[in-house]
Amino acid sequence: MDMAFIIETIVKIVVILLVFSALAGLGTYFERKVLAFMQRRLGPMHVGPFGLLQVAADGIKLFTKEDIIPQNVVKPIFKIAPVITAATAFMAAAAIPFWPQFTVFGYTVHPIVADVNIGILYVLGVMAIGLYGPLLGGMASANKFSLISAARSAAVFISYEVISGLSLLAPLMMVGSLSLVDINNYQVGGIGHWIIWSQPVAFILFWIAAFAETGRTPFHLVANDHEIIDGFGTEYSGMRWGLFFIGEYANMFFISFVIAIIFLGGFGDGTIAGAFQLLLKVAFFFFFFLWTRAAWPDVRPDQLMWLCWKVLMPIAVINVVITGLVMMF
Amino acid sequence: MHSEPLNDRNVSEHSAYYYVDIEEYPTTGWDKFKQVVKRTFRGELFVGLWVVMREMIKFDIHTVKYPLEKLPIGPRYRAVHKLLRLWESGYERCIGCGLCEKICISDCIRMDTKIDENSRKEVTEYSINLGRCIFCGYCAEVCPELAIVHGQRYENGSEQRAHFVIKDDMLTPLDFLTSGQQAEYPGFGSITPNESVTKTPLAY
Numbered sequence: 001m002d003m004a005f006i007i008e009t010i011v012k013i014v015v016i017l018l019v020f021s022a023l024a025g026l027g028t029y030f031e032r033k034v035l036a037f038m039q040r041r042l043g044p045m046h047v048g049p050f051g052l053l054q055v056a057a058d059g060i061k062l063f064t065k066e067d068i069i070p071q072n073v074v075k076p077i078f079k080i081a082p083v084i085t086a087a088t089a090f091m092a093a094a095a096i097p098f099w100p101q102f103t104v105f106g107y108t109v110h111p112i113v114a115d116v117n118i119g120i121l122y123v124l125g126v127m128a129i130g131l132y133g134p135l136l137g138g139m140a141s142a143n144k145f146s147l148i149s150a151a152r153s154a155a156v157f158i159s160y161e162v163i164s165g166l167s168l169l170a171p172l173m174m175v176g177s178l179s180l181v182d183i184n185n186y187q188v189g190g191i192g193h194w195i196i197w198s199q200p201v202a203f204i205l206f207w208i209a210a211f212a213e214t215g216r217t218p219f220h221l222v223a224n225d226h227e228i229i230d231g232f233g234t235e236y237s238g239m240r241w242g243l244f245f246i247g248e249y250a251n252m253f254f255i256s257f258v259i260a261i262i263f264l265g266g267f268g269d270g271t272i273a274g275a276f277q278l279l280l281k282v283a284f285f286f287f288f289f290l291w292t293r294a295a296w297p298d299v300r301p302d303q304l305m306w307l308c309w310k311v312l313m314p315i316a317v318i319n320v321v322i323t324g325l326v327m328m329f
Numbered sequence: 330m331h332s333e334p335l336n337d338r339n340v341s342e343h344s345a346y347y348y349v350d351i352e353e354y355p356t357t358g359w360d361k362f363k364q365v366v367k368r369t370f371r372g373e374l375f376v377g378l379w380v381v382m383r384e385m386i387k388f389d390i391h392t393v394k395y396p397l398e399k400l401p402i403g404p405r406y407r408a409v410h411k412l413l414r415l416w417e418s419g420y421e422r423c424i425g426c427g428l429c430e431k432i433c434i435s436d437c438i439r440m441d442t443k444i445d446e447n448s449r450k451e452v453t454e455y456s457i458n459l460g461r462c463i464f465c466g467y468c469a470e471v472c473p474e475l476a477i478v479h480g481q482r483y484e485n486g487s488e489q490r491a492h493f494v495i496k497d498d499m500l501t502p503l504d505f506l507t508s509g510q511q512a513e514y515p516g517f518g519s520i521t522p523n524e525s526v527t528k529t530p531l532a533y
Contacts (some may be wrong), residue, residue: 038381042392295377311365 016093019063024249025055031290038294051175063237072142073235081140081232082240085133085247089254092126095119097181098259099278101291102271112181120172123258124164127213131157132214132245134222138232138326149231153215153222159308160212160219166316169203170323171195171262180258184266194265201319203263205312212304214248219292221301256285405514407464409481410457412500413513420475420528425450430467431476437461438468449483449531455496469514478514 029044029052035219036043042150044051049171094169096119099111116122131153138150157320174195175186215222223231230236233244260266268274299307337344339381355361377514393400413422469478492498501511 008418034385037385037390039382040391042391042394045394056406291381294381296374315330 006012008109009113012111016113017090020090020093020250020253022248023253024246025059027249027286028058028245028250029055031293032286034290035201037293040293051052058222062239062242063159066102068237070142074140077140078235079137079240081133081137082236082247083245084136085130086198086243086250088126088130088133089247089250090128092123093204093250093254095180096254097123097184097261097266098257099275100267115181118171118178120168120183120262121178122166122181123169124161124256127255128157130247133244134232137236137244138168141232141235143235145228146232146234148228149222149248153232155221156212156222156300156304160209163308163312164209164213165208166313166320167202169320170202171199173323173327174319180261180266181208183262187265188269190268191265194263196263197261199323201315205316206263206317207259208312210259211289211292212219212288214251214255215293216252216289218299218303219298220298221304224298250284252289253282256282259285259309338485372497401480402483406481406483408483409459409480409485410468410499411478411480412455413476413478413511414422414501414503414506415528416506416511417527419503420454421500422474423452423455424474424476425452426473428471428473432467432471434465434467444513447484447531475514481512
């Protein structure tokens, strides 16, 4: 393999890792600020200007905390679980085009680590592996609440894989490709060509499933503080818990990218304006994660399963069938 | 509204009470389905989104940045006790009657008295165990001389709670008194303004 390609890929990986680790930290800052403003509070104020350095303070705290491994846990699994969450979250980023290709000093850069032709399948698959973080961590923790959380996360993630897969099927049938770059290029004609207009049901279904896959508030029962403490994170401390956290926030960013690229036209025709539009769309979806957390109550696990299997899945199947019929005739 | 309709607790057309309108719970599957559809498309979720967004846009922040800003506390707030002095002579108001020690329901006040050379009762030791005190205010209420009152000092930081109730700390310092900073407790039985409480004469 070409040396330049290897170096370029490594540089891309490092940049993505650094940028999204930092964004995960900033994401917590924005989450606290937005939630605070919506609840008429101020949020973090005292560390740095407007509390911006709170992120650094939290990082220092997480890094320097004692790494406690409780006595009765299954030690190897307990130790590896948070790494699975963080690693799969970042691995999923490999097939996401974050920016249209651009040229620096005559060298064309494709801001996607691996432009595989099954991009969305890869992203969904790796995100599905992320299930093993909460599942193994919860089961290895020797804690009842962690165990409940592990069971819930297994049920929720597997169920909502069905929704996200089936709802994506219809737009993928229209595009005829699994590559996220192809999906983006399919909508290159501007706002009228966005898939959201031809597939609004799939858009809403995938959006709902995104909340379940990231474990955000209407479906936050994986780690619901008022029922099961921190769920699978109960026994974790320090940076191991921090890895769960980074994984969750990185997942929120990546799923926002996926929604924006598949349904909202992505970066459009690849100009700088289109690229900034993509960032705006991602910012909106990230903000919506925080917004719902301030506004909506959590649903019960049985309600969530009911919603998945009795409501969303039939709708998704009907949507696929109708899309197929429309394409056929 | 007059209170008469509220006194009749029976639900009728004359009383103010009425049954809250609660819909029947759906029993059949079709009814449950209809309820779900109604709730789904009534847009209540968007009402919630709008409410929090409205508060964010209004930016009407209610936070009190505590160490920098403080809320005013009520004049009759019951924080750590104070022992007051007589305005005109600067003498301690406490006559050592022991009523506060007697009435204290958590039994945390201790005092020692002796008869001094003027055959006047003098308080030698006075302590309040703040680990037991429940700040009920009975001691301040029972005190016939307005000698022990509750202060406004709620920010206490020390290694031991006992440090706040050394008698010398509770007693108004003399320079405070001369500069007129001794605050009177404005509760029931308080002295009227500009009235100076004088020492009770020995020959009564």
